[in-house]
Amino acid sequence: xxILLSNISKKxxxxxxxxxxxxxxxxxxxxxxxxxxxxxxTTLLRIIAGLESADQGRVLxxxxxxxxxxxxxxxxxFVFQHYALFRHMTVFENVAFGLxxxxxxxxxxxxxxxxxxxxxxxxxxxxxxxDRYPDQLSGGQRQxxxxxxxxxxxxxxxxxxxxxxxxxxxxxxxxxxxxxxxxHDLNVTSIFVTHDQEEAMxxxxxxxxxxxxxxxxxxxxxxxxxxxxxxxVSRFIGQTNVFYLEEQDVDWLQTAGLSNAQRQGKxxxxxxxxxxxxxxxxxxxxxxxxxxxxxxxxxxxxxxxVKNGSNGGTASIYAEMPNDQFRRLHLxxxxxxxxxxxxxxxxx
Amino acid sequence: MSKSSIMPGFRPTIGFTLIYLGLVVLIPLSTLVFxxxxxxxxxxxxxxxxxxxxxxxxxxxxxxLAAALIxxxxxxxxxxxxxxxxxxxxxxxxxxxxxxFALPTAVAGIVLATIFQPSGFLxxxxxxxxxxxxxxxxxxxxxxxxxxxxxxxxxxVEPVLLExxxxxxxxxxxxxxTRLQVFGKIIFPNVFPALLTGFALAFARGVGEYGSVxxxxxxxxxxxxxxxxxxxxxxEQYDEVGATAIALxxxxxxxxxxxxxxxxxLCGCASAQDNSKEVRx
Numbered sequence: 001x002x003i004l005l006s007n008i009s010k011k012x013x014x015x016x017x018x019x020x021x022x023x024x025x026x027x028x029x030x031x032x033x034x035x036x037x038x039x040x041x042t043t044l045l046r047i048i049a050g051l052e053s054a055d056q057g058r059v060l061x062x063x064x065x066x067x068x069x070x071x072x073x074x075x076x077x078f079v080f081q082h083y084a085l086f087r088h089m090t091v092f093e094n095v096a097f098g099l100x101x102x103x104x105x106x107x108x109x110x111x112x113x114x115x116x117x118x119x120x121x122x123x124x125x126x127x128x129x130x131d132r133y134p135d136q137l138s139g140g141q142r143q144x145x146x147x148x149x150x151x152x153x154x155x156x157x158x159x160x161x162x163x164x165x166x167x168x169x170x171x172x173x174x175x176x177x178x179x180x181x182x183x184h185d186l187n188v189t190s191i192f193v194t195h196d197q198e199e200a201m202x203x204x205x206x207x208x209x210x211x212x213x214x215x216x217x218x219x220x221x222x223x224x225x226x227x228x229x230x231x232x233v234s235r236f237i238g239q240t241n242v243f244y245l246e247e248q249d250v251d252w253l254q255t256a257g258l259s260n261a262q263r264q265g266k267x268x269x270x271x272x273x274x275x276x277x278x279x280x281x282x283x284x285x286x287x288x289x290x291x292x293x294x295x296x297x298x299x300x301x302x303x304x305x306v307k308n309g310s311n312g313g314t315a316s317i318y319a320e321m322p323n324d325q326f327r328r329l330h331l332x333x334x335x336x337x338x339x340x341x342x343x344x345x346x347x348x
Numbered sequence: 349m350s351k352s353s354i355m356p357g358f359r360p361t362i363g364f365t366l367i368y369l370g371l372v373v374l375i376p377l378s379t380l381v382f383x384x385x386x387x388x389x390x391x392x393x394x395x396x397x398x399x400x401x402x403x404x405x406x407x408x409x410x411x412x413l414a415a416a417l418i419x420x421x422x423x424x425x426x427x428x429x430x431x432x433x434x435x436x437x438x439x440x441x442x443x444x445x446x447x448x449f450a451l452p453t454a455v456a457g458i459v460l461a462t463i464f465q466p467s468g469f470l471x472x473x474x475x476x477x478x479x480x481x482x483x484x485x486x487x488x489x490x491x492x493x494x495x496x497x498x499x500x501x502x503x504x505v506e507p508v509l510l511e512x513x514x515x516x517x518x519x520x521x522x523x524x525x526t527r528l529q530v531f532g533k534i535i536f537p538n539v540f541p542a543l544l545t546g547f548a549l550a551f552a553r554g555v556g557e558y559g560s561v562x563x564x565x566x567x568x569x570x571x572x573x574x575x576x577x578x579x580x581x582x583x584e585q586y587d588e589v590g591a592t593a594i595a596l597x598x599x600x601x602x603x604x605x606x607x608x609x610x611x612x613x614l615c616g617c618a619s620a621q622d623n624s625k626e627v628r629x
Contacts, residue, residue: 003421049522051518051521051522070521071518071521071522072521072522072523072524072525072526073524075520077521078519078522080515080518080519081515082515084513084515084516084518084519085516085519086516086519086520086534087516087538088537088538094380096521097523097525097533098523100523101520101523101524101526101529101533102524123456144518148524149523150520152523153523153524299388
């Protein structure tokens with residue numbers, strides 16, 4: 001089911017949570033609503049679900065206006081941040097809930113419910129826990145039960161609010177992969193909210209970046225990373241070094257490979273992996289760069305450089321390169337380095 | 349037990365608990381039991397099966413039960429309103445709820461008796477419009493007990509409603525449940541244990557209540573005479589043994605009833621709570 005939001009605005013008192021949002025989500029996508037906390041992403045998700053009503057604007061699901069439909073009639077599945085499992089019911093009854101509350105004419109028989117619930121529990125690989133209570137489950141298990149419960153009513157849209165937010169790092173990694181695979185198998189249009197850009201890039205097929213109640217950019221993860229629409233997106237997605245031209249020694253930037261001709265704005269954003277460093281042979285000149293420290297990030301090395309400005313101030317610059325490449329440079333702390341910038345994004 | 353506990357000070361605290369239970373609860377109550385040993389079994393049965401005594405038991409327990417049920421129902425609604433809605437004067441209402449706790453019960457009794465007696469403001473109105481007399485009837489006792497016991501229900505249910513995760517309701521709605529189904533299948537089962545506690549407290553309070561009841565009840569033997577009053581009457585006649593026998597019986601019945609309510613509660617929560625002690629996987 002496709003989702004179309006037009007002119008959605010929402011205020012809480014004087015705080016503008018969402019400001020004239022227009023968004024189209026094609027059928028079958030796995031979309032991440034990404035943004036810093038307080039950017040309105042959860043509010044947007046709740047408006048799509050019908051848990052919150054927008055001050056203005058329309059919500060269209062599959063081309064039909066559902067703005068005035070109650071959450072119970074929108075045919076969505078919602079997975080809450082803290083799962084919101086029914087504490088007084090077993091796992092089985094939790095998953096069966098959506099089927100049992102159907103109007104009598106639509107309600108499936110007990111045998112059908114039983115089969116369906118066990119199928120869903122098998123899908124999330126937790127059928128063996130069917131007679132447990134939510135209090136007895138771990139965070140990751142609760143998450144998957146909440147997902148099974150939402151899927152039981154065969155929603156045409158699946159909405160997940162910070163689905164991995166409350167889990168520890170290793171469980172989170174597993175579940176991300178698992179959610180991707182599940183989406184691939186079920187192919188139900190899904191939207192999840194996250195503040196973790198890594199998670200959004202890893203899981204989603206489309207990323208929508210929000211800030212201050214507005215959409216900054218929408219696109220495939222790779223697109224957003226390679227072509228950030230503005231300085232906020234560039235800074236929020238991935239690591240970036242920010243150079244303000246008026247503060248920078250122009251000569252220095254030129255030496256580093258950013259010629260005047262390339263300048264298209266006042267601010268240059270440079271990804272750490274777009275910085276290449278070499279041991280410096282020259283000595284004693286102004287504005288030199290020294291190696292301060294480095295950290296191992298698995299296959300990559302993150303290098304912290306300090307640039308001494310002509311005005312006496314220092315600035316940190318981060319570079320990244322593969323392990324073996326770094327080793328071949330034979331650098332140690334305090335060494336002077338030459339640095340070359342391969343590519344920069346320019347903003348005003 | 350003391351070794352496995354992570355809380356320090358097991359010995360002094362258990363000691364204090366035992367001293368409290370001993371000095372304040374058990375010794376006075378056991379005196380009651382010892383006192384009744386002055387009676388032999390036949391005398392005891394004779395006192396207890398006295399018609400007037402039996403009917404006072406019936407009045408006491410039936411009115412307390414009715415009052416606790418009604419207080420449970422309306423107390424739940426009051427707690428619901430106080431937690432779920434915001435309205436002008438909410439804080440004032442909040443303070444008002446506790447008033448029956450603080451008021452000397454005799455004052456409440458006199459006030460209730462005054463307005464509900466046949467010539468009183470509400471009493472007259474009820475007799476004229478519905479032909480129902482409240483004062484000097486078991487109905488009057490129920491009225492007084494409801495007044496006294498509603499705060500118990502409100503104050504036990506309220507915190508549970510406050511803590512109730514609203515996302516559980518939203519989850520139920522998103523799964524297609526109607527408002528009524530959300531209440532019946534999600535909210536009520538979660539609040540029920542607290543409601544049952546409130547009911548038990550209200551009931552226990554009702555059985556023991558004296559001050560607020562005697563004025564409105566009229567204390568007509570076989571009709572509106574409650575057990576506590578009968579005990580006081582016996583004492584005033586220097587019939588200590590008779591009073592003790594009745595008191596002991598009441599104690600036993602109350603204890604058994606409260607035990608049953610507690611057991612009921614255990615059954616309700618057992619499945620969820622006992623298992624939670626298992627190792628998490």
